[in-house]
Amino acid sequence: MFRLRSLLLCVCLSMNAFNAFAQEVKKATVKLFLQENLDAQGRQIPVEAKVHEIIRFFEKETGLTFEPIILPWKRAQVETQNGHGIIYGFSKSVERLRRFHFSQAVITxxxxxxxxxxxxxxxxxxxxxxxxxxxxxxxxxxxxxxxxxxxxxxxxxxxxxxxxxxxxxxxxxxxxxxxxxxxxxxxxxxxxxxxxxxxxxxxxxxxxxxxxxxxxxxxxxxDTVHFASAQGKFVDVIDKIDKAIDRGTKSGELAKVLKGYH
CATH class of the missing domain: 3.40.190.10 (Periplasmic binding protein-like II)
Structure with a gap:
């Protein structure tokens, strides 16, 4: 009976640990809204490989996992404004500065x-x-x-x-x-x-x-290109991105990743 109780306790502890780990993974995954481009027939053009390379760089440097979602640009902004994720490829305007929290510039x-x-x-x-x-x-x-x-x-x-x-x-x-x-x-x-x-x-x-x-x-x-979130949302994520930009700029790794990014 003692052994059975011990086994059940271990199973419960393992399940709790697994659930905690799953929650951490879920929390660390962030929706990343990207701009949609269309071809002459109105079909969505895949995001260029360089953008995926940039995303991988920031995943490695921040420890986050990004879920890229391609949307019409205005809808991407609405989704970001509603706190559903962050946006990449965003530039500043007077009106946007009131509503969005910007990272440092990734590139000019x-x-x-x-x-x-x-x-x-x-x-x-x-x-x-x-x-x-x-x-x-x-x-x-x-x-x-x-x-x-x-x-x-x-x-x-x-x-x-x-x-x-x-x-x-x-x-x-x-x-x-x-x-x-x-x-x-x-x-x-x-x-x-x-x-x-x-x-x-x-x-x-x-x-x-x-x-x-x-x-x-x-x-x-x-113009400058940024990540951004709604004001008061994903502040910790933007902070991690800012630190990644600082490290990547000092080491020169970010410049290598951005090379050939047109």
Whole structure:
């Protein structure tokens, strides 16, 4: 009888330990909302491998497990705002700073103007965009300077997640230009090659095959990319991410992970 009681006690202790472990695993898994992109047929484009590499880096450095969920960008923001997880690829705006808790910047990106047709516009500053109609992705911001000029210097039209539809809108002159953020490219020529040989090719739309787009000689804006949560939610998670950014920056490992991230 004593042995039986001892065995039952061990089983109970083991079950309690297992349940505690399961709860810890459950608590350590965080939903991570990512931006949806669509192809010319409206089908969801898989998240690029580099983003998964970045996620793995932060999992290793934080001890957390992220559950990537791809959503339309506005819905991703709503889910984050409702406290259901955190978001990645987020930039700051005046309005967002009131509602979201941001991590440190993961990377800084240059935001370029893309146009079609001759002559190529000579965009040198934000003031050169005065009176223009600018296409951006739905739910996007391109940083605080962009946010301050929006609706004051230029008009913004938010478009679908389809790369092809955004390029075709510029060709049809339904917008004067589109803005596109590119990371780790320094010159207009580099970005122009990337736009025409990668982005337009990725759009896989017949109407775009013989089109060549121009890129502004210099970036129109500089933006930063962050993780973020709703104010008061997942504060410990953002803190762990911040510490991972600090360690990765000092060791140089984060720069290695981000290499080739366009």
């Amino acid at each position: 990106e240059k935001v370029w103007a893309i146009t079609y047709g001759k002559p190529k516009p000579n965009f040198q500053s934000v003031e050169d965009l005065r009176g223009k109609v600018i296409s951006i992705g739905r739910g996007f911001s391109h940083g605080l300077e962009f946010d301050q000029a929006r609706g004051v210097v230029f008009t913004v039209e938010e478009d679908s997640a389809s790369i092809a539809s955004r390029f075709k809108k510029v060709v049809a002159k339904r917008s004067d230009l589109m803005l596109w953020p590119v990371r780790q490219m320094e010159t207009s020529r580099e970005v122009e090659d990337y736009v025409n040989k990668v982005l337009v090719a990725q759009a896989s739309d017949r109407e775009l095959r013989d089109k060549r787009f121009d890129v502004s000689d210099k970036p129109m804006f500089y």
